[in-house]
């Protein structure tokens with residue numbers, strides 16, 4: 001999962017449960033799931049304006065898009081897979097998915 005590396009330092013942290021769920025999504029959709037942001041080290045997270053408590057810092061979040069499928073249907077599939085945090089960014093056409101241990105969160109960016 002090279003696409004999961006931090007773009008600035010190539011470090012990688014990927015929680016096994018996140019990997020499992022992303023694979024589940026890939027399997028369900030039978031389409032490639034493109035990861036636009038995976039692990040972020042603290043300095044890169046700062047650079048891209050991520051929040052301090054971002055799950056990207058823990059390898060527990062991924063920003064994804066899937067060519068040929070609407071964000072609305074992608075969101076439905078992500079809910080079925082059981083991602084707890086789901087942020088939808090229609091303007092840039094991607095979903096943020098995370099496996100936060102707390103209760104479910106939904107937002108639109």
Ligand SMILES: [Zn+2]
Nearest residue numbers: 006008009041
């Ligand atoms: Zn980095």
Ligand SMILES: [Zn+2]
Nearest residue numbers: 061062063096
């Ligand atoms: Zn994200």
